[in-house]
Amino acid sequence: MYAFLYKLASPKKFYQMAGQLIPWCSGLAILLIGYGLLGALVLSPADYQQGDAYRIIYIHVPSAFLSMFIYLMMAFCALLSLVWRIKLADVVLTASASIGAWFTFLALITGSIWGKPMWGTWWIWDARLTSELILGFLYLGVIALKSAIPNREQKDKASAILVLVGSINIPIIHYSVYWWNTLHQGATISRFAKPAIAPSMLYPLLSMIAGFLVYYVIVMLIKARTEVLYRERRSTWVKELFK
Amino acid sequence: MKILHNFLTMGGYAAYVWPAYAVTLLILMGNTIGALRNNRKILKKLKQQLLVEKRQ
Amino acid sequence: MxxxxxxxxxxxxxxxxxxxxxxxxxxxxxxxxxNVYYTPSQIIQGQAPKNHTFRLGGLVKQGSVMHAKTELEVAFIVTDLVHNINVSYNGILPDLFRDGQGVVVQGQLTAQNEFRASQVLAKHDEKYMPPIVKDALAQAKNSTV
CATH class of the missing domain: 1.20.5 (Single alpha-helices involved in coiled-coils or other helix-helix interfaces)
Known part of the structure; x- marks a missing residue:
């Protein structure tokens, strides 16, 4: 196990394995999102309360889930980078930041579009919406830091620390609807309780979440491969690629 | 026919549901295309660089 | 290590x-x-700001909604099942506004229990199900009671 992980952490091995993984992941993502979309827009019934407007859940919840999942992934990478000095962790962190920022944007914009007809407002400064907005600014902060510092080691270190400190926001987003009075409702799917959603609506939702997750892996791997090539441009294995 | 009608009108919420899906699709596609384009760019750049080095 | x-x-x-x-x-x-809103109990206890705009949250009391005949004027009671606040409002209500629905209303207290709203927002729960399931659940509940 350790030997396998160690091998994977070598840039050359990572570059090759990522290249092999991408086509498989693409097929899987198309299947999952395809079934998810069919369920979301055609097969699943309308909601008893919200009618067809609730169908936005199938993109809003996966986006919001991914916006937090990617951040946790980056926090894990930051830890690996700062404590164990694993270079590949910085590559994955760099590759993930902009995808996470886009998912945060999607979670906010789809939530806003959903909120207008159901709640009666595009936006409210409640704890859930505000903490998710802060997550967006954390992503932008990481991206800005990456582009502002020229020295790569300093840049990686500074952004890893920012990511780690900012990870305190993740439990705040998750528990905001329980800690404070909010307009946003509680969690529909949680690990510990039976989902508060009918099975015919649940399966497409789970499929969409899984599909978005695989999508993130694909785009992250493409970006990480680009980043690895750039960082290792002077090494022999990269030069051998073009022989 | 009824299914198609319901699909298009979204029970009166088409003006909200469809833009939400459209913006999601746009951003996911844009991200993928952008990532692929950057990847191709760096491959090309490294190739050229290597050719220059060989000539020297 | x-x-x-x-x-x-x-x-x-x-x-x-x-x-x-x-x-x-x-x-x-x-x-x-x-916190985005105060509950009726908090308002009765005097925790809400006086002469200031704030939000009140709770459930629309069953059967309390009264529409004016001509205008958009509407009056209803917001309850947390302990205390009640009378709310009056003139404007467009969200689609989900109905008896028993959770609402968050923005406005000011005009008297001890009287609240003049400038905005009414609907709050829904985290449950999603088809109408058929909802009816079946309601029937099952009625037959056991």
Whole structure:
């Protein structure tokens, strides 16, 4: 196990394995999102309360889930980078930041579009919406830091620390609807309780979440491969690629 | 026919549901295309660089 | 674990703990501002600001909604099942506004129990199901009662 992980952490091995993984992941993502979309827009019934407007859940919840999942992934990478000095962790962190920022944007914009007809407002400064907005600014902060510092080691270190400190926001987003009075409702799917959603609506939702997750892996791997090539441009294995 | 009608009108919420899906699709596609384009760019750049080095 | 790595890990954990505690204190101090609404009970206890706009949250009391015949004027009672507040409002209601629905209304107290709203928002729960299932559930509930 350790030997396998160690091998994977070598840039050359990572570059090759990522290249092999991408086509498989693409097929899987198309299947999952395809079934998810069919369920979301055609097969699943309308909601008893919200009618067809609730169908936005199938993109809003996966986006919001991914916006937090990617951040946790980056926090894990930051830890690996700062404590164990694993270079590949910085590559994955760099590759993930902009995808996470886009998912945060999607979670906010789809939530806003959903909120207008159901709640009666595009936006409210409640704890859930505000903490998710802060997550967006954390992503932008990481991206800005990456582009502002020229020295790569300093840049990686500074952004890893920012990511780690900012990870305190993740439990705040998750528990905001329980800690404070909010307009946003509680969690529909949680690990510990039976989902508060009918099975015919649940399966497409789970499929969409899984599909978005695989999508993130694909785009992250493409970006990480680009980043690895750039960082290792002077090494022999990269030069051998073009022989 | 009824299914198609319901699909298009979204029970009166088409003006909200469809833009939400459209913006999601746009951003996911844009991200993928952008990532692929950057990847191709760096491959090309490294190739050229290597050719220059060989000539020297 | 390598002593050097252990040292770095300890540093990080101490920093994280410190920042968490600081943020915890800030959020605790700001808790009343972070809450988006006051409950009717809090208002009766005098916790809500007087002569200031704030939000009131609760359920629309069953059967309390009264529409004016001509205007958009509407009156209803917001309850937390302990205390009631009378709300009056003139404007467009969200699609989900109905008897028993959770609402968050923005406005001011005009008297002890009277609230004049300038905006009414609907709050829904985290449950999603088809109408058929909802009817079946309602029937099952009726037959057992």
């Amino acid at each position: 390598h002593p050097k790595r252990r040292q770095r890990l300890t540093y990080l954990l101490v920093i994280m703990l410190g920042v968490s505690i600081a943020i915890g204190f800030v959020l605790y101090a700001l808790r009343q501002n972070i």
